[in-house]
Amino acid sequence: MKLPAFEYLRARSPEEAWQLHSEVEGDAVYLSGGHSVVPSMALRLQAPSRLIDISGIADLHGIAVQGEVLRIGAMTRHAEVMDNPLVARHAPLLALAAPHVAHPAIRNRGTLGGNLALADPASEFPAAVLALRAKIEIMGPEGRRHVPADDFFLDLYETALAPGEILAAVHVPLPPADRVFAFDEIARRRGDYAMVGVAAQADLEEGVVVDASIALFSVGFTPVRATAAQAALIGAPLSPESLARAQASLAEDLDPPDDPGFPAPRRLQLARVLLGRVLNRMETRP
């Protein structure tokens, strides 16, 4: 478990990062927290010839309200996602998700941008940004673009990032004060990747659900928006009946992989149980 030889370079600007990246076409990898890249190199699952450290790029840092959105820089560490008051206030699903991501040592180094760019389907943050209806800010030599989370996670470890592009930030629309949220996962040990997880938010008017956004993780190749379950909630109060309808419609939303160790029907069953529990626990932010 030793890393194969590689070159380590530090980029001070996006331009420099792109330049360093393009020099070794297809053989360079950006390095943020390194907590996915480095283990995978040690396991020799990956052997890039060049690691480009992008943690020094100023644009990737910082958490701030900008007009109608909260911008969270890609270099924000998991630990900061967990503790930052602006995140707690405006992107509570991320704050609720963070304590489930690994353990303190990893949260101190792992970054939100690295986590989203990796797009592990068992990861908590991708589902949280999906449920938050966030946009992903991407910068590349061709310019800057903002991709809705729904269009960002394409397949297993595959995102809308083109080779060389850098994930710069997450833009979370500022929520109304009475929006309700909940997040939970089923994991055998605290800190493990989940067997299944749910991030949900909803807006109610006079007790009736007018909008719902639900994302599940560890249920397929990407985080999955539960469109049918969302629809099942709209137009009624959150009640045992509407929850049951949402749980029932999950079968339309999910097509989990069938693994002999974890058959698809079981995963669907656990997703239903968890969805029920999460919807039962929806609260306005603290």
Next chain:
Amino acid sequence: MTLHIGQPQRRENARRHLAGRGRFVSDLALPRMLHAVFVRSPMAKGRILGIDIEAASLCPGVVRIFTAADLNPRCQPWVGTLDHFAGMQSPPMNILAEESVLWTGHPVAMILARSRAEAEDAADRVLVDIEDAEPVTGGVPVLQPGAARANDAADSNLCYEALLQTPDVDRAFAGAAHVVEAGFTFGRHTAVTLEPRAVVADYDPSSGALTVHQGTQTPYQFQDVYARHFGLPEGKVRVIAPDVGGSFGMKLHVYNEEMGAVAASLILGRPVRYVADRLESFVSDIHARDHDVYGRMAVAADGTILAMEIDDLTRIGAVSAYPRTSAAEGNQVIRLMGAPYRMADYRGKLSVAFQNKVQTSQYRAVGHPIACAVTEALVERAAEATGCDSFEIRARNLIADDAYPHVSATGYQFEKLSHQACLARLRGMMDPGALRAEQAALRARGIYRGFGIASFVEITNPGATFYGVGGARISAQDGAVVRMLPSGDIHCAISVTEQGQGTETIIAQVVADQLGVVPERVSVTTGDTATTPSGGATWACRGAGIGGETALRAGRQLRDRILTLAGALVQTDPATLRLAGGAVVDAATGAPRIALEEIGRIATYRPDTLPDGIDHSLTVAHHFAPGGYPFDFTNGIQGSLVEVDVETGLVTLLKHWVVEDCGRIINPLLVDEQIRGGVVQGLGPAFFEECQYDADGQLTNGSLADYLVPMAVEMPDIKIAHIETPTQDTILGAKGVGEAGTAAAGAAAMNAVNDALRPFGACLTQTPMTPLRILDALDAARQERTAP
């Protein structure tokens, strides 16, 4: 005189380890040292057609690449059988696979390079051409005639079988009011020591001396193995085990990699280092358990247990482990069944089968958790059948505390145990009445809690009947050299070893009390065959019971020497003197007569002033072999309280209780930590740990990302109490405690889970009890109820 024996002394080396001052084999860097990496078989079974090392040889830093043809001849193959396991077969094993690969991970080539990273780079470039063959991976009836063989060098897949029975067992079953039965499956797991296996083999051609620095628990055993298998005089082989980061039985087996490091060092005349990385540990460290057990229990109408019948099929690797065999586990399974109970009749059948997976062999609590889980699950069924509760049925059947000596139905001799006292104590701690009331109240709210208990015996202080009689060169005795330094400080070199359990600390406590000094004045050396006497070291719970007794007796001999010398110096009858407070004192009044340092000074620097003919040597050596009973059995009982989430199958371990009797307690702090660690290593495989293989014999979860070790957050609070029944076989009276926690934790937890699931009629008989298995059991029970 017991001032320090019985005191909660902190572990001496813990401070050093916390300060980062540990010295492990992995810390060792010798001049000209090479790093070894093994190229391993990617398949579970196959025939090697060719190995192309050319590209790899050209990689930077590579010094040598060995394949079987140039490495194996340096080492005599090893065979994992013992004579007392009659009829046992196991083909010989070589360092590198010759024609056949036998498991995924079987080493086929060895690369030596300047650094581990360079060796790994080269390993990627070795091309191994293997013709795939259908592996034997269990599941299928591997023992049927004509079944494909896991190892073509064996006659069949049957490594060993045994049958143990009393003459009246069939009659007991025929006359029983109830017969309860069940089939059980116990998964494979592995040790996952903090420090992986590590070795630096250093052969010096100029002196012909081989020094092996090895993270092992049994240095003397390896000294003997290396001498014999490499044709070296034993006196030229030195094995040094410095700090060792956990062993749990896993580090006393002979492995291809360590033998490879020694062979390579002998050939190259340079130090060779091999440190298993975590991925290699999973495919080369021994695995444990892997049993299918069918059990029946005959019970009288009043709940009296009459007999048990057991059929254990355990699947090992493609060869049996060396030098202790892979049959000892199953042998102990069938012998420990029903051991806490008065039950008169028994039949136990054992089949040990080869398959194409990593070898299984001895791991903490060899056989105990299997025997305990099966027995205790059947006892629960017997309780249900006869309308007893869990405590009542055990009170009725556990051997009475005044009924010793006792011989179990399987032939084990018990000197004196305290089952009934432990049961009563546990009842007091758990308060089952309150737990039942709480259970009922919570069930009404859809919360399912359950509790379970499990009695056990543990085999400790084994004598030579364990391995020695089978021809194994494994020492049952231990030795100590205790000496007084000129300053009056004491040094003890002893053959029992330290892997973090605190052996050195308790030895210092024992020696201190014999010599009337504080333990801080006793330094202890372990783990080096050149500086300590030969002995068994660490296996099967012997550090306290055998090592402690050895130290005690050596200490007393030194005490007598010192008193004789003191008697001459102060011109008093030595019989009126004793040692206390670092001095020789008057035995009656305690008045100081002469300080130890004064004796040390005179004996060392001014022996000329001593009376003629007096023996002034202040060093004694003593060896002790356990006599009397073949083993000192210990006993105890454990309780577990769990909550099962019946919608997700997740189990929360709420609480765990242990009442244990390990005889004389030398250090309550270390005893309790042994029990706690043991319990966690019992709960791990009960709920989390499992080496999962697919049908092709691939280990599918061989990393710490996928193999779940129990973590602190998931573990319950563990409450411990003690009953002390010292053995009369020794002066010290200590028995072992290292395996007690592991022996019954899983059994108690399985009973607890099944108690929680009782309203659903669901029952778990397979470990680990994963969420999916719990959901499956619930579904099966539901289907059974709705079936016409």
